[in-house]
Amino acid sequence: MTQENITLNKINEHKSVLRQEGAEHELVADFISENKLAKHAIQVHKFGGSSLATGKCIKRVVEIIRKNCQLNDIIVVSANGKNTDSLFAIYSLVEQSITAQATQTSDELTQAITDLAEKQAQLITEVLNANNTKQLLQLLSKDIAQLTSWLAGDIVQHHNDILAFGEVWSARLLSAILNEQVCPSNNIDARDFLVIDNEQNCAVDTAISAVQLRQRRQFGKLAVITGYISKDARGNSCTLGRNGSDYSATIIAALVAAGNVTLWTDVDGIYSADPRVVPNARKLHRLPNGIAKELGRLGNPVLHAKTLLPLINPQSEHHTHLHVASSFDPDVIGTEIGKFGQIAKQELSVTYLNDLLLAQSVSFIGETGAKAHAEFSPICMDDEKGFMVITQTQQKALSQWLASHDVEVSFKPVAIIATVGHRVAERGDIKARFKRSLKTAKPLNIVGSDNRHSVIAILPEACSIELLNTVHHEMTKDARHIGLVVVGMGNIGQRFLELLPAQLNKVYALENLHLVGLLSSKKALINNDGIDVNQATSLFVQDAQTYDTEQLISWLSHHPYDDLIVVDITPSEDFSLLYEQIFALGIHVIGANKWAASSSTEHYNNLVNTADSHNSLWLGNTTVGAGLPINYAIDDLRQSGDSISELSGIFSGTLSWLFETFDGSSKFSELLLNALAQGITEPDPREDLSGRDVQRKLLILARKAGFELALEDIDCQNLVPEALQSLSTSEFLARVDELDDYFATALTEANSKGACIRYVARFKYNETTGISAKVSLEVLPQSDAFANLTPCDNIFQINSLWYKDNPLIIRGPGAGRDVTAGGLHSDLVNICQQLAHKKNQVKIKGMN
Numbered sequence: 001m002t003q004e005n006i007t008l009n010k011i012n013e014h015k016s017v018l019r020q021e022g023a024e025h026e027l028v029a030d031f032i033s034e035n036k037l038a039k040h041a042i043q044v045h046k047f048g049g050s051s052l053a054t055g056k057c058i059k060r061v062v063e064i065i066r067k068n069c070q071l072n073d074i075i076v077v078s079a080n081g082k083n084t085d086s087l088f089a090i091y092s093l094v095e096q097s098i099t100a101q102a103t104q105t106s107d108e109l110t111q112a113i114t115d116l117a118e119k120q121a122q123l124i125t126e127v128l129n130a131n132n133t134k135q136l137l138q139l140l141s142k143d144i145a146q147l148t149s150w151l152a153g154d155i156v157q158h159h160n161d162i163l164a165f166g167e168v169w170s171a172r173l174l175s176a177i178l179n180e181q182v183c184p185s186n187n188i189d190a191r192d193f194l195v196i197d198n199e200q201n202c203a204v205d206t207a208i209s210a211v212q213l214r215q216r217r218q219f220g221k222l223a224v225i226t227g228y229i230s231k232d233a234r235g236n237s238c239t240l241g242r243n244g245s246d247y248s249a250t251i252i253a254a255l256v257a258a259g260n261v262t263l264w265t266d267v268d269g270i271y272s273a274d275p276r277v278v279p280n281a282r283k284l285h286r287l288p289n290g291i292a293k294e295l296g297r298l299g300n301p302v303l304h305a306k307t308l309l310p311l312i313n314p315q316s317e318h319h320t321h322l323h324v325a326s327s328f329d330p331d332v333i334g335t336e337i338g339k340f341g342q343i344a345k346q347e348l349s350v351t352y353l354n355d356l357l358l359a360q361s362v363s364f365i366g367e368t369g370a371k372a373h374a375e376f377s378p379i380c381m382d383d384e385k386g387f388m389v390i391t392q393t394q395q396k397a398l399s400q401w402l403a404s405h406d407v408e409v410s411f412k413p414v415a416i417i418a419t420v421g422h423r424v425a426e427r428g429d430i431k432a433r434f435k436r437s438l439k440t441a442k443p444l445n446i447v448g449s450d451n452r453h454s455v456i457a458i459l460p461e462a463c464s465i466e467l468l469n470t471v472h473h474e475m476t477k478d479a480r481h482i483g484l485v486v487v488g489m490g491n492i493g494q495r496f497l498e499l500l501p502a503q504l505n506k507v508y509a510l511e512n513l514h515l516v517g518l519l520s521s522k523k524a525l526i527n528n529d530g531i532d533v534n535q536a537t538s539l540f541v542q543d544a545q546t547y548d549t550e551q552l553i554s555w556l557s558h559h560p561y562d563d564l565i566v567v568d569i570t571p572s573e574d575f576s577l578l579y580e581q582i583f584a585l586g587i588h589v590i591g592a593n594k595w596a597a598s599s600s601t602e603h604y605n606n607l608v609n610t611a612d613s614h615n616s617l618w619l620g621n622t623t624v625g626a627g628l629p630i631n632y633a634i635d636d637l638r639q640s641g642d643s644i645s646e647l648s649g650i651f652s653g654t655l656s657w658l659f660e661t662f663d664g665s666s667k668f669s670e671l672l673l674n675a676l677a678q679g680i681t682e683p684d685p686r687e688d689l690s691g692r693d694v695q696r697k698l699l700i701l702a703r704k705a706g707f708e709l710a711l712e713d714i715d716c717q718n719l720v721p722e723a724l725q726s727l728s729t730s731e732f733l734a735r736v737d738e739l740d741d742y743f744a745t746a747l748t749e750a751n752s753k754g755a756c757i758r759y760v761a762r763f764k765y766n767e768t769t770g771i772s773a774k775v776s777l778e779v780l781p782q783s784d785a786f787a788n789l790t791p792c793d794n795i796f797q798i799n800s801l802w803y804k805d806n807p808l809i810i811r812g813p814g815a816g817r818d819v820t821a822g823g824l825h826s827d828l829v830n831i832c833q834q835l836a837h838k839k840n841q842v843k844i845k846g847m848n
């Protein structure tokens, strides 16, 4: 369970109350003095240019910050919209005019500067109040004057200073709006602390940068820091190159040992292939660091290998996780990159790169090959066959390097397509599948990458969309990870868990199912990497933590699986009241718990509609008849066009066992305690004896059969004497012998007529008289079909259009650990089979 975050939202809620009392400062001071904030690791949030492009976007970002950040967190920003491109264009115009030896500033240049300044001024005016607008416009106009003066002087010297304006304006603006609307914030120019000691590879001087950053941050404030820019040891402005702001965010996260970095961008995560061209690409909710790095190296459009570098430090105990999320859809769960266990390691993805070169030379073999590899870090290489694949920009340098060794090289244009996943280069099955999927493409070669996380095919032609889709389909068609959460680990729950390991081994439909949550009423064990099913109970005893509903819903809202199934094996009304929220999250429910399916008509209809509209499946076959397929039979009749008119029978395993066994030789109370010990009664056996359990079951079946009725529409005979009705369960069990006289008399009277007593459920629908329904103790002739059951058996009799004179009968054990746990497993397999048929569909904005 995640720790509760004191988000700015929360602080603001308190603030609005305190503001009225004039005590706002005390509140912020309280949060700080209690040091609650210090309990939570710092989070870094980075917003890209598109997320900050317009006033509307900036307001959305402010809401994301309000909801997700705490004081002392760090925000890193790119330039608003395309401001960096505009600054580049302005710089180029000046460069061109220098080359052309123009003596006057061109109109084009003046216009470009004016456009840029106006655009930024408009943004400021749109989002800030009058006071702050005035202040920021003054600063902007000073900057424009500075920019103009640099452009008129030595532009090469000021190249990076010029480009830096984009981020400086963006950080200043966001910090101002946060100060105005959310919380105290300070805006920091990264050039005040971030020192790059090698501009070529952007290596960071970590020691100095960390100290200077600490000095610049102000405790109790949200820091808004410029991305993309830094300085060198002499204090000159530097940039961090392509996607530099992402890199800034991870550098800063490493400097402050942040818990998480979130890259808020315009896509909602990393997919198993580029979703713009592969419509069936699936979102990868969790990516191990090494795989993410390999994807970045091999052309993933969102991830860049450099971004991950500061976060991957095998020597460090600290692991900062990286998240990719969309600022346009902040509630959609994105991708988390970090250290994960087996489940996340099973994911496969497919990526490609065009416009590459295959370089062949004898010097790529053996020792010189190793040197060439160290020098050029090729996309892939075979040092036995003597080739490497490089980018076109590396061609010149490689030719020069080889010339210095006096060796010939041949270059050939190629492309690559690769399947990426944890150590796939060592997996024969995956390599064989990849090879099969490529057969029409006639690859020149297939090699494993050095880090073993990809298998790369070298293609003689550009990788087509068709090929990409074919290979992706072949590599990911079986991929679907389903999380299983078991709620209720009592009598039935324990048995369900005992059966689980063997089920997972033998049932194909459960192949990608992982036990990830175990809950009792007070404690929860959640492990996104999976809980060992062979040790589920002992791990629960050892590691479960106390939890509350808010934490549970928060975890359910962010679970990282394609599908999640919650199996409710509790008798709890409270838990059943969470179903609506659970369905609204698209989560599936299997219930042995009868509360939800027998709740009020309005509530029940809401549940059905919510589940329906969110594609959540809801199965509850065990709510009636334990493992007997009564719900399925009724569903089948209805769906096939039959109409049911009567439902009757013995619906309680407990009452069946009691009345079939009770012959006067033992006391009724002794038999009841025996049934309790066998695990066939409800946790409180009065639920059975009161007829309430049978009443619920009749309601559930009648609803399945298509009728609208409520519990109150079913007459119910309560067999618990009034004096015992409101006691606690233990008090009732202590006085259970008070039942004996009543049942002894009822039995003697029935026997005197050659009859017996049975608790029977009867539902009837007639077009003219409508619905009649009751559950009660009946005196039946010994020859009655309901009178001769194996103790504990249920019998269900269905009359319908097709089964009019000779009813359909289902009979068998209707309660007990094995049959109920077995019935739950049957529902589980059923849902997994349905999910396997569900199409892997992704919604891409503007495409479908």
Ligand SMILES: NC(=O)C1=CN([C@@H]2O[C@H](COP(=O)(O)OP(=O)(O)OC[C@H]3O[C@@H](n4cnc5c(N)ncnc54)[C@H](O)[C@@H]3O)[C@@H](O)[C@H]2O)C=CC1
Binding pocket: 487, 488, 489, 490, 491, 492, 493, 519, 520, 521, 522, 569, 570, 571, 572, 574, 575, 592, 593, 594, 622, 623, 624, 626, 653, 679, 680, 681, 682, 683, 814, 815, 816, 817, 820
């Ligand atoms: N005994 C049987 O043959 C059958 C039982 N059922 C149903 O199975 C369910 C479980 O029955 P038993 O295992 O006998 O009950 P139990 O009392 O032995 O176990 C219930 C478990 O649920 C947990 N729990 C209670 N409230 C909770 C909450 N709000 N959140 C999370 N966990 C909670 C408890 O901690 C306990 O571990 C009941 O709804 C019962 O009606 C259904 C068909 C047959």
Ligand SMILES: N[C@@H](CC=O)C(=O)O
Binding pocket: 622, 623, 624, 625, 626, 651, 652, 653, 654, 655, 680, 681, 682, 688, 693, 814, 815, 816
């Ligand atoms: N207590 C119930 C259990 C199944 O729902 C019964 O006895 O039938």
